[in-house]
Amino acid sequence: MATEISLPVLSPNDFASDQEVRWCPGCGDYSILAQMKKVLPTLGVPPERTVFVSGIGCSSRFPYYMNTYGIHSIHGRAPAVATGLKASRPDLSVWVITGDGDALSIGGNHLMHAIRRNLDINIILFNNQIYGLTKGQYSPTSPLGKVTKSTPLGAIDNPIYPLSVAIGCEATFVARSTDTNIKHLSMVLKRAAEHRGTSFVEVYQNCLVFNDGAFDYATERDQKVEHTVELEHGKPLIFGKNRDRGIRLNGMNPEVVELGRGISEDDLLFHDERLPEPSLAYLLSRMRYPEFPEAIGVFRDVDRPRYEELLNDQIAEARKAKGDGELAKLFSAGETWTVEA
Numbered sequence: 362m363a364t365e366i367s368l369p370v371l372s373p374n375d376f377a378s379d380q381e382v383r384w385c386p387g388c389g390d391y392s393i394l395a396q397m398k399k400v401l402p403t404l405g406v407p408p409e410r411t412v413f414v415s416g417i418g419c420s421s422r423f424p425y426y427m428n429t430y431g432i433h434s435i436h437g438r439a440p441a442v443a444t445g446l447k448a449s450r451p452d453l454s455v456w457v458i459t460g461d462g463d464a465l466s467i468g469g470n471h472l473m474h475a476i477r478r479n480l481d482i483n484i485i486l487f488n489n490q491i492y493g494l495t496k497g498q499y500s501p502t503s504p505l506g507k508v509t510k511s512t513p514l515g516a517i518d519n520p521i522y523p524l525s526v527a528i529g530c531e532a533t534f535v536a537r538s539t540d541t542n543i544k545h546l547s548m549v550l551k552r553a554a555e556h557r558g559t560s561f562v563e564v565y566q567n568c569l570v571f572n573d574g575a576f577d578y579a580t581e582r583d584q585k586v587e588h589t590v591e592l593e594h595g596k597p598l599i600f601g602k603n604r605d606r607g608i609r610l611n612g613m614n615p616e617v618v619e620l621g622r623g624i625s626e627d628d629l630l631f632h633d634e635r636l637p638e639p640s641l642a643y644l645l646s647r648m649r650y651p652e653f654p655e656a657i658g659v660f661r662d663v664d665r666p667r668y669e670e671l672l673n674d675q676i677a678e679a680r681k682a683k684g685d686g687e688l689a690k691l692f693s694a695g696e697t698w699t700v701e702a
């Protein structure tokens with residue numbers, strides 16, 4: 362007779378470590394940590410099968426605060442460490458926590474290759490448009506003209522947009538949320554976890570010490586309805602306090618239009634997160650405040666084979682055809698040279 366075994370019900374506390382959280386009081390990182398702890402128990406993956414990998418930065422202290430496995434790795438290299446881990450242990454749930462500096466400055470190259478490979482990992486980029494840990498230098502997402510300690514006369518390098526970069530790298534899941542919109546943030550984290558393939562999530566995160574208010578337009582109660590548009594699959598892009606404005610395509614370009622006066626919802630752009638072609642998601646990732654409302658939600662969610670499956674299939678095939686092999690034999694196989702003094 363089969364015995365029924367009831368699985369333990371996990372709570373956010375099961376994922377919380379005993380470490381004192383060392384972020385500045387009021388930092389947006391707290392909210393992301395809280396939502397992560399709420400979402401993880403709903404995924405059915407126990408702490409001992411969950412791993413957080415981070416690079417360097419304030420955001421990268423995240424693994425200390427989780428009662429899971431964790432690697433506080435090397436600056437910019439979290440995607441590379443996560444790639445090795447997921448390829449060799451596909452059974453683990455692997456999360457990468459990174460900042461805009463960590464992911465897009467020193468780690469830009471590693472990020473790009475992790476995304477294009479499409480391992481089943483989740484990359485959460487805390488975008489505060491500044492280097493927080495090193496006390497306020499500009500980052501690749503700081504806007505033009507931004508005055509910081511390292512740009513005393515204003516930034517002159519063009520910023521890059523994390524989601525546009527991810528889409529350009531063929532990401533299969535791309536989303537954006539904000540640290541203050543906790544319901545939305547937990548929905549996005551859950552969707553990212555459920556996606557099979559690399560999920561790339563940008564979270565607008567307030568660094569109240571070195572870049573306070575950078576995202577007020579998208580997070581403050583009275584401003585966000587006017588300056589963000591929430592993406593919903595199959596629905597038209599509508600925004601504004603009175604829900605009377607929308608985004609329409611004019612040729613290849615988006616434009617803001619007012620509803621009424623001959624323009625109806627049917628004329629608007631309808632969101633489709635499952636389009637195989639990433640152009641629409643890219644176009645949405647280019648909509649920037651103040652010219653446009655910025656899109657919040659899931660931009661893209663498509664299926665493509667995962668690197669770890671392809672890799673492990675290849676290894677199994679090779680084993681079947683050639684046997685287990687021996688590393689020492691492999692080292693001395695093929696052309697070898699003896700270097701003489």
Ligand SMILES: Cc1ncc(C[n+]2csc(CCOP(=O)(O)OP(=O)(O)O)c2C)c(N)n1
Nearest residue numbers: 417418419420436460461462463492493494
């Ligand atoms: C090899 C190396 N180069 C530079 C640094 C200095 N450094 C530490 S964190 C950081 C940037 C962190 O910025 P970000 O990723 O935006 O994270 P935040 O602190 O804002 O969360 C830099 C440049 C370092 N620790 N190691």
Ligand code: SF4
Nearest residue numbers: 385388419493568569
């Ligand atoms: S410096 Fe900024 S990002 Fe770092 S903990 Fe403080 S508020 Fe947060």
